[in-house]
Amino acid sequence: MTFNKNTRILIVGLGLLGGSYAMALKRRGFTVNAITLDQADVDYATDKGIVDYATTTVEPTLVAEADLVIFALYPHTFVEWLEQHGRLLTRGTVITDVTGVKGGIIPKIEALLPDGVEYIAAHPMAGREVGGVRNADDRIFYGANYIVVPTDRNTPEAIELCEELGWTLGFRYVSKLSPERHDEMIGFLSQLTHCIAVSLMCAKDDPELVRYTGDSFRDLTRIARINDAMWSELFLENQTVLLEEMDRFRKSFDRLYDTIRDGDTAAMRQMMRLSTERRTLFDKP
């Protein structure tokens, strides 16, 4: 299957990401259909021209005729949807997703697919602190990373199609990682940072803090506004890796604590210089 303007695209789940995918694809001339849970989201997305056609009903022909189905759902809903409706997918269809954790979900999804339907996993590393199709905005993809997560069961064609989808959506970087390596990266870069921000917000109950805050605290806790239903699910999907990364951070934090307790300026400054040196590489180009 080649990816072009005739590719029939179906998005399942019109939330922030599903809506933003639809906007990006429509902007580039694709026809986009969608299935989602709430009639209000169907009406909104249709009125605003975010999709060509949307429905709350899982219409068999809509699913059967799609060449590419993009699942923009929570992990457990993704699995449940395929349990209920997976048999509607037809040979030659490729499905992909937006799930933030891969190792656990990939085998579950593969086990639910009819013969000749291929799942190529992907993780768009983009989001906002607010959810829902009403907050959809495909500019969140600009400058961001799109990670394709193939397994040895994937065909080169599906991998290429998924990469093209990433470029078409407007991502700045499209790369490939194994499920294990993906989950390790995400465990450290994304999940651990959310754990830190949440822990910091929960650490101290002082209504006056907000009056004296500076940008450092604001930046560090931006992601402390968190969708608790989604993130608790993602944390447990990646439990083993995340606990390892949390331990790794704890050790580093304890080391810094000890240098301060011991008044060991040399060791403290060494950590700060390592931190500065590493962080410099992360500045946006």
Next chain:
Amino acid sequence: MTFNKNTRILIVGLGLLGGSYAMALKRRGFTVNAITLDQADVDYATDKGIVDYATTTVEPTLVAEADLVIFALYPHTFVEWLEQHGRLLTRGTVITDVTGVKGGIIPKIEALLPDGVEYIAAHPMAGREVGGVRNADDRIFYGANYIVVPTDRNTPEAIELCEELGWTLGFRYVSKLSPERHDEMIGFLSQLTHCIAVSLMCAKDDPELVRYTGDSFRDLTRIARINDAMWSELFLENQTVLLEEMDRFRKSFDRLYDTIRDGDTAAMRQMMRLSTERRTLFDKP
């Protein structure tokens, strides 16, 4: 002493903050003199019109004739300067500073002042990841907090003058805190956040991280580029408070860790909701 265009202002230390103070004050029509360590900084600040007059020499008349002396130095340099030159200050002069920690330094400074010279402590909560007068920019004060930190030895006139200085510099909020309360706030909002960012950068050595990073990691570690000489000094100046705040964060982080380890979704989501609720208050108005 009232604060007006005739107030003779002397800045000691033309770094990022001293330079930015000078720019803001000049912009509002004040005459600003400065004493700083390096001739290159004197030349630069004079050439660029950041100050009216600058010198590397501690000229007795320059110090004696100043109505307001602003010390923009590291804590230990501030103390050393007064040990060496404090006697040059004359009755009626008010001095202030930019030191990020207050409880420990205030008594040291007060003990070094001649009779009739008053120290009113202040903390401008503004900065950049880069230092030096060449990076001075008074726009860093816009939207930021300026905290006046009086003790019971201060006169209402000096407190008022210091508040006026904060407004004149362009800060959005000018407030007052006791030294103890100031150090607690700063320990949590600023020092702890820097500890977290540094620890996170030091936690994992993986050159590929930068390829897969998202904005959450970038925002959280922005302050991990840190001036190790200054911050190690500030951490130890506030050692007791900072260790307490680090413990507080550790407890909260450990609590979240346990909910993930135990698969306790309800408790995890409760922390996330508390975090979200509190963080919402910190959005900029």
